[in-house]
Amino acid sequence: MLLNNVSPFLLSALVGMIGLLVGSFLNVVIYRLPIMMRRDWRSDCADYLQIELDDSDNDEKPFNLVLPLSRCSACKTPIKPYQNVPVISYVLLGGRCGQCRHPISIRYPAIEVLTMVLSITVAWHLGYTLQTVFALLLTWSLIALSFIDIDQQLLPDSIALPLLWLGLLLSVFNIFIDAPTSIIGACAGYLILWSVYHLFKLATGKEGMGYGDFKLLALFGAWLGWQTLPMIILLSSLVGAIIGSAMIVFGNRDRNTPIPFGPYLAAAGWIALLWGKPINQLYLHIVGL
Numbered sequence: 001m002l003l004n005n006v007s008p009f010l011l012s013a014l015v016g017m018i019g020l021l022v023g024s025f026l027n028v029v030i031y032r033l034p035i036m037m038r039r040d041w042r043s044d045c046a047d048y049l050q051i052e053l054d055d056s057d058n059d060e061k062p063f064n065l066v067l068p069l070s071r072c073s074a075c076k077t078p079i080k081p082y083q084n085v086p087v088i089s090y091v092l093l094g095g096r097c098g099q100c101r102h103p104i105s106i107r108y109p110a111i112e113v114l115t116m117v118l119s120i121t122v123a124w125h126l127g128y129t130l131q132t133v134f135a136l137l138l139t140w141s142l143i144a145l146s147f148i149d150i151d152q153q154l155l156p157d158s159i160a161l162p163l164l165w166l167g168l169l170l171s172v173f174n175i176f177i178d179a180p181t182s183i184i185g186a187c188a189g190y191l192i193l194w195s196v197y198h199l200f201k202l203a204t205g206k207e208g209m210g211y212g213d214f215k216l217l218a219l220f221g222a223w224l225g226w227q228t229l230p231m232i233i234l235l236s237s238l239v240g241a242i243i244g245s246a247m248i249v250f251g252n253r254d255r256n257t258p259i260p261f262g263p264y265l266a267a268a269g270w271i272a273l274l275w276g277k278p279i280n281q282l283y284l285h286i287v288g289l
Contacts, residue, residue, distance in 0.1 A: 155212025185221025
């Protein structure tokens, strides 16, 4: 009751600062998690084949989301704590390493700002509720999944599957939806894209998407219910078609080059998370239902 009387501006400011810090961590996840996965795959293959693994390219041990500490990619100088303040350090350093002056990618502060903006939007829309806590967790995870998919065309199970199970667990307590709607949504989300994948492969002999996309839509089905799936598929397909066509026409992108579908699914699912009901009501009103 006390929290409800606190200004939403205070909540937004607090969540915004947390979002900046989380965005800085997401940069680490986006870069390191695929490398960690590749190392695990190589190690598993070596164990299965019973061969000696060449560790010449794995000189950094341990290598995880915490160690080694952040450092410049050019001169390898460790980044000092005051040089690692989200956005502010980038601006004060002029977008360059404090030691060798090597340029730092603008994407790092961009992801931090994106995480802050989306976090504030979630907090402002949902307010002081338990939904806000879990919606923020989902939002941050979707940012990581989207950029990993853009870079590697990969949607890690280590992020997607725990979120899928969490969505099902939340439905037991009716945090977003009830359990039957969540279970049906998870099954339907996976089977819809699984069916599209196999029909497309049967018709063309090509793979139109990856299994990670199935799991991502199943995730949204678990969190938001089967009723939101048509809207998510429609929105993601529409945005993907527009951006993909623009990249081919204006970006000289090869038509045969795969375009990751995960970011479009993530964006559509996030929109459905916050505005799914009014969008559905508007659609039903337009079609006269």
